[in-house]
Structures are given as C-alpha cells and as structure tokens.
Amino acid sequence: MKKIINQPQNVVEEMVAGMAKANPELLKKIEGFNILVRKEQKENKVALVSGGGSGHEPSHAGYVGSGMLDAAVAGPVFTSPNPSAVYRAIQEVSNPSGVLLIIKNYSGDVMNFKMAAEKAEKEGINCEYVVVNDDVAIKDSEDRRGIAGTVLVHKIAGAAAEQGKDLSAVKAVAEKAISAVNSKGVALSPCYSPSSGQPSFEVGPEEMEVGLGIHGEPGVEVQDLKTSREITEMLLEDILAEFKNDEQKFAVMINSLGATPLMELNILANDTYDYLKDQNCKLYKFYTGHYMTSMEMQGISLTLLAVDKEIEEFLSYPSDTLVKL
Amino acid sequence: MKKIINQPQNVVEEMVAGMAKANPELLKKIEGFNILVRKEQKENKVALVSGGGSGHEPSHAGYVGSGMLDAAVAGPVFTSPNPSAVYRAIQEVSNPSGVLLIIKNYSGDVMNFKMAAEKAEKEGINCEYVVVNDDVAIKDSEDRRGIAGTVLVHKIAGAAAEQGKDLSAVKAVAEKAISAVNSKGVALSPCYSPSSGQPSFEVGPEEMEVGLGIHGEPGVEVQDLKTSREITEMLLEDILAEFKNDEQKFAVMINSLGATPLMELNILANDTYDYLKDQNCKLYKFYTGHYMTSMEMQGISLTLLAVDKEIEEFLSYPSDTLVKL
Numbered sequence: 001m002k003k004i005i006n007q008p009q010n011v012v013e014e015m016v017a018g019m020a021k022a023n024p025e026l027l028k029k030i031e032g033f034n035i036l037v038r039k040e041q042k043e044n045k046v047a048l049v050s051g052g053g054s055g056h057e058p059s060h061a062g063y064v065g066s067g068m069l070d071a072a073v074a075g076p077v078f079t080s081p082n083p084s085a086v087y088r089a090i091q092e093v094s095n096p097s098g099v100l101l102i103i104k105n106y107s108g109d110v111m112n113f114k115m116a117a118e119k120a121e122k123e124g125i126n127c128e129y130v131v132v133n134d135d136v137a138i139k140d141s142e143d144r145r146g147i148a149g150t151v152l153v154h155k156i157a158g159a160a161a162e163q164g165k166d167l168s169a170v171k172a173v174a175e176k177a178i179s180a181v182n183s184k185g186v187a188l189s190p191c192y193s194p195s196s197g198q199p200s201f202e203v204g205p206e207e208m209e210v211g212l213g214i215h216g217e218p219g220v221e222v223q224d225l226k227t228s229r230e231i232t233e234m235l236l237e238d239i240l241a242e243f244k245n246d247e248q249k250f251a252v253m254i255n256s257l258g259a260t261p262l263m264e265l266n267i268l269a270n271d272t273y274d275y276l277k278d279q280n281c282k283l284y285k286f287y288t289g290h291y292m293t294s295m296e297m298q299g300i301s302l303t304l305l306a307v308d309k310e311i312e313e314f315l316s317y318p319s320d321t322l323v324k325l
Numbered sequence: 326m327k328k329i330i331n332q333p334q335n336v337v338e339e340m341v342a343g344m345a346k347a348n349p350e351l352l353k354k355i356e357g358f359n360i361l362v363r364k365e366q367k368e369n370k371v372a373l374v375s376g377g378g379s380g381h382e383p384s385h386a387g388y389v390g391s392g393m394l395d396a397a398v399a400g401p402v403f404t405s406p407n408p409s410a411v412y413r414a415i416q417e418v419s420n421p422s423g424v425l426l427i428i429k430n431y432s433g434d435v436m437n438f439k440m441a442a443e444k445a446e447k448e449g450i451n452c453e454y455v456v457v458n459d460d461v462a463i464k465d466s467e468d469r470r471g472i473a474g475t476v477l478v479h480k481i482a483g484a485a486a487e488q489g490k491d492l493s494a495v496k497a498v499a500e501k502a503i504s505a506v507n508s509k510g511v512a513l514s515p516c517y518s519p520s521s522g523q524p525s526f527e528v529g530p531e532e533m534e535v536g537l538g539i540h541g542e543p544g545v546e547v548q549d550l551k552t553s554r555e556i557t558e559m560l561l562e563d564i565l566a567e568f569k570n571d572e573q574k575f576a577v578m579i580n581s582l583g584a585t586p587l588m589e590l591n592i593l594a595n596d597t598y599d600y601l602k603d604q605n606c607k608l609y610k611f612y613t614g615h616y617m618t619s620m621e622m623q624g625i626s627l628t629l630l631a632v633d634k635e636i637e638e639f640l641s642y643p644s645d646t647l648v649k650l
Contacts, residue, residue: 002513002530004589004625006552006596014553015588018595022577022611057587188327205327227331228339252347259584261620262382263340264329270343271331286347288647290615295586296623300329322613324649 001192008194012054016074019061023322026065034074035089036061046161046170047093050102052109053078055295056214058323067319068158077194078215080108086116090127098126098167102153104146105133128167130174134183136242137211137220145213148255148292149181149303155325159317182242184235185301187212187219187257191294214294232271235302247306249282251315255291257299268300284312326517333519337379341399344386348647351390359399360414361386371486371495372418375427377434378403380620381539383648392644393483402519403540405433411441415452423451423492427478429471430458453492455499459508461567462536462545470538473580473617474506474628480650484642507567509560510626512537512544512582516619539619557596560627572631574607576640580616582624593625609637
C-alpha cells in the first residue's frame with residue numbers, strides 16, 4: 001500500500017505537528033508529547049480529555065475546541081498512549097472543576113487512561129472517567145468496543161461541560177449518551193500498517209468483513225458483499241435490537257472508515273432514511289462523513305443515538321472544532 | 326473495486342436523494358432533477374449556481390447554504406449535467422439580483438453551463454458566469470482545469486453575494502479569486518467507474534501520477550512515488566511559480582482525492598507549513614480535508630490562494646453548509 005508519508009516511524013509526530021501548525025487559532029501542541037489541547041482554555045469548566053491509538057483521524061484531535069474536548073492524546077498507530085502521556089494531558093487542562101476522561105473500550109486504553117486518572121487523583125486533581133462501548137457486533141457488553149459513537153459522546157458531554165455543569169453532572173450526561181448509542185460496521189478492505197506496509201487482514205474480492213473494529217481487526221464474520229440497501233438493513237436491524245421500545249427518535253451517524261467516499265455514504269444515508277422511516281422511527285439529525293476512521297480502510301459504520309429533549313439540546317449546542325458537528 | 330452501492334446506474338440519483346433526506350434543514354431537492362438548492366432562499370441576493378459531473382463529493386452540494394452556493398447541479402459520474410438541468414437550477418434560484426454560475430474549466434461543463442446561461446438571458450434572467458482554472462499542471466492557461474481551488478471561489482463569491490453585493494461586483498470578486506488561486510495534485514491510485522468497475526488508469530505499485538485531473542484522467546507525467554516532503558516541495562514549487570512576487574500571503578487547501586486519509590493530509594500540512602515558512606510566505610489559514618474528490622482515488626491536491634485584506638474578510642465571513650469552511 002502506497003502512502004504519502006515521510007519516515008513510517010514519524011507518522012504520528014508529524015501528523016500532530018501538522019495539525020498544530022495548520023490550526024494555531026484552535027489547537028496547541030504540548031511540547032514533547034503528541035497531545036493537542038484547546039488553544040483558549042476556559043477556566044472553571046470541567047475539562048474533557050480523550051484519545052487513543054492514532055489512525056482514527058479526525059478522532060480525536062478534530063474534536064478539540066469549545067463545546068467538545070479540551071485535549072486529545074495521540075498514541076502510536078492503533079496503540080494506546082501510555083499513562084504518562086494521558087496524565088500530561090490531564091495536568092495541562094485540569095482546573096478546579098475537574099477532568100473527565102472519555103475512553104474507548106479497548107483493554108490498553110482503559111488500563112492506561114485509568115492509571116493516569118489514578119495518578120491525577122493522587123496529585124489532587126478531581127478526575128473521573130467514562131468508557132464508550134457502542135459496537136454491537138460484540139455480544140458481551142463487557143467486551144463491546146468503542147467506535148464512531150464515541151464522537152457523539154464527545155459532542156454531548158462537551159456541551160454539558162461548556163454549559164458549566166459540574167463534574168458529576170457531566171459524567172452522568174456522558175453515561176446517558178453512552179447507554180443511548182449503538183453502532184456496527186462493515187469493511188470491504190483492510191488498512192495497512194505504515195511501518196510494515198502489511199494489510200491488517202485479508203478479505204476476498206467479493207467479500208466483506210461484518211462487525212469490524214477500528215484497529216484493523218477483521219470482522220466477527222465474513223459475508224458476500226451486499227448492496228448498500230442490504231448492508232443498511234442488516235446493520236440497522238442489529239443496532240435497533242439494542243434499543244428499548246420507547247426509544248424511537250434517533251440521531252444517525254454514517255461514518256467512513258477512511259477510503260469509502262461521500263458518494264457511497266450518501267447512498268447509505270438514502271437507504272438508512274428509508275429503512276428507519278419504514279420502522280416508524282423519528283429522525284433528529286444525520287452526521288455523514290469521516291468521523292472515526294481506520295486509516296485507508298474501505299468500509300463504513302452506522303451509529304444510532306436515541307435522543308430525547310435533553311440530548312437534542314446538547315447536540316445542537318454550538319461547538320468550534322476542526323470537524324464541525 | 327468494491328463499492329457500497331445499489332444499482333450502478335442509480336448512484337447519482339440515490340446520492341442526491343440521500344443528501345436531501347439527511348439534511349432537510351439545509352437542502353431541498355428539485356423534483357425530477359439531481360439538483361440541490363438552499364432550503365431557505367434569500368430574496369434579493371445574487372444567486373450562485375455550480376455543479377458538474379458527480380464523483381467529486383462533497384463538491385458541489387456540500388457547499389450549498391447561506392454564505393456559499395444557492396444550487397448545485399449533479400451530472401452523471403464525471404459527466405457534465407445537461408443544459409436543461411443547469412437551466413432548471415438557475416430558474417429555481419433566480420431573483421431580481423441575478424445569477425452567477427461558477428463553472429470548472431472542462432469543455433462539457435463550459436458548453437452546457439453557457440448554453441443554460443444563454444437560455445436564462447433569453448428568459449429575462451440576469452445571468453453571468455465565471456470559469457475556474459486553478460490546475461497549474463496544464464501549462465496553457467486556456468486549457469487549465471478547475472479543481473479544488475473552485476471550493477475557495479465558492480466561499481469567496483458566496484460571501485460577497487451574501488453581503489448583498491450586486492451581480493457585477495460578485496462576478497468581479499469571483500474573478501479576482503480565480504486569478505489568485507493555483508493548485509496541483511498527485512494520484513497514487515485510479516478511481517473506478519461504478520458502472521464498468523474498471524480503473525480510470527493503471528499506475529505501478531511504486532509510481533504516482535503527477536498533475537492529475539479529477540475525472541479519472543491520468544497525470545501529465547508518471548514519477549516514482551516520493552515522500553510527503555518531496556511531493557510537497559515539487560507541487561509547491563510549481564504552484565508558487567504562478568504567483569507574482571508581491572503575493573506572499575496564502576490560504577492553503579490540502580485536499581484528499583478520496584481515499585487518502587487525514588493522517589496523510591496532516592503530514593502534508595506539516596511539510597507544507599515548513600516549506601512555505603522557508604520561502605518566507607505568510608499563512609492565513611489551512612483547509613485540510615475532503616473538498617474535491619475523485620470517488621475513491623488515492624492522492625491529494627495542494628492549493629494556494631493569495632489573500633489580501635478583502636479576500637480574508639470574505640474567507641472569514643460566516644457560511645452554513647454541510648462542509649464548513
């Protein structure tokens with residue numbers, strides 16, 4: 001796989017440096033770390049920190065800014081940042097209102113972010129965390145991974161924090177969002193490690209991986225490639241099964257895993273709209289684009305977020321970040 | 326090439342329908358046409374119409390909204406919409422302030438949009454047009470194609486129109502932007518026709534096409550694949566050569582042709598920043614993302630726009646569109 005890079009071992013550092021240089025009005029890099037923080041820190045607001053392995057851009061630095069995250073920690077490609085990096089981010093943005101970490105449910109991320117939170121608590125920083133696990137491809141909810149739904153948790157918790165809610169309230173809002181969001185995806189191609197150049201898995205020319213993660217894992221099953229309409233129905237059926245009957249109004253995220261272009265995302269949007277209307281669902285808002293990727297993987301994930309009046313108000317609260325939500 | 330679609334012959338229609346259904350607060354589809362218009366038409370404002378072949382998403386419907394375009398006409402994949410479709414868009418958004426067409430310089434687009442403009446004039450609609458030709462890969466300026474720089478022309482002319490300038494003033498602003506914008510790109514892979522499934526060209530595993538168009542044309546030359554830094558320098562040297570010496574402050578667009586992910590775009594942003602600073606250029610703003618694509622083509626284009634105080638004011642004027650600029 002060809003990539004436009006310099007030295008493979010420097011991809012994360014150069015990417016983070018590029019984001020900081022290109023967006024000085026919005027982002028500030030912490031010297032010596034692959035961490036981007038909000039340029040204008042707001043005092044006395046719960047600070048939100050997220051991050052994880054790189055390769056999911058625009059996650060998470062694309063969501064740093066007013067109304068969303070205060071800091072994004074970028075680990076090596078598909079590898080959790082270490083606890084000291086996460087702690088450095090916490091330290092940078094901490095203020096008397098405290099800090100909330102938004103962690104995607106992967107063992108490395110959970111372990112390292114929790115260690116950083118414990119260190120922060122020891123240092124007198126009021127630090128809590130939540131774990132996002134929106135991927136319904138995994139049946140055991142303990143093991144459900146955090147995928148594109150994480151971005152909606154950033155948006156909702158970010159709005160609550162920006163409005164001045166206290167740490168326990170922001171955490172409760174984030175947990176409400178987490179319990180209301182479910183996702184599932186398909187991959188048509190693997191992604192490729194910048195260092196080895198190797199594909200993350202093999203998939204046949206007429207096949208797709210169903211229920212993939214975002215770290216180059218294969219799906220939980222392989223199926224023949226289907227049409228947009230068939231893929232939409234298959235994914236939405238599994239996703240809708242996770243909601244209670246009284247949750248019938250949704251925000252929808254149609255996310256490219258990297259290489260799948262907007263033409264296909266919008267065809268999926270058409271099929272998603274038609275399917276959900278057939279199911280008598282109400283639709284609040286669509287988010288269609290590149291939100292949580294696996295480098296140049298071909299594929300998509302669908303996410304539904306059950307919305308009520310409170311969540312709608314958070315989703316419509318203004319934010320100013322590289323990727324607008 | 327695998328794609329997430331239904332019937333290949335319906336990709337444009339389903340995509341346009343999907344955009345309209347997913348974004349009812351912003352976009353309205355004209356019945357019977359693949360045209361998206363701004364939901365809330367503003368009276369007594371020069372109306373801006375753009376479009377062209379499909380496959381360049383988010384161009385152009387992603388730029389329909391306040392402060393940018395009033396209508397986007399989507400032709401078949403990589404094929405100009407016919408004059409009657411363009412005329413239908415003009416008719417829909419025309420108002421006493423007149424209509425300006427923003428055309429990318431391809432013979433089919435220029436011919437069909439001009440025919441539509443002539444028909445509009447005959448019907449008593451005050452209709453002018455400008456032609457964007459930012460691609461410096463083509464040396465003869467008559468033949469220079471319109472590529473990603475077109476999006477900045479939408480933004481600048483859109484701001485001028487939204488501010489209430491008259492048709493001749495908006496046209497003059499658009500022409501000023503066109504004369505101030507230059508682009509060039511490289512492709513690492515072809516894109517694939519939805520109907521035939523065939524690649525638009527062949528390029529070796531260690532090669533890249535330099536100076537490509539956005540309709541699946543091969544580049545003007547083939548080179549060995551280079552690093553991000555080398556590609557940046559090569560492209561910027563050619564682009565900078567097009568500017569006068571007194572033009573030393575630039576807005577920069579780093580555009581994915583489809584499959585190239587944000588990780589690589591931001592590495593390019595890092596190299597672009599460093600190179601332009603070495604050349605003593607001032608930088609106004611970076612736009613990094615998917616703006617003018619060729620479906621799932623791997624590759625990028627770089628665009629520089631010389632800015633003065635007037636252009637900066639237009640670029641910073643608020644707009645509300647699917648893709649935020």
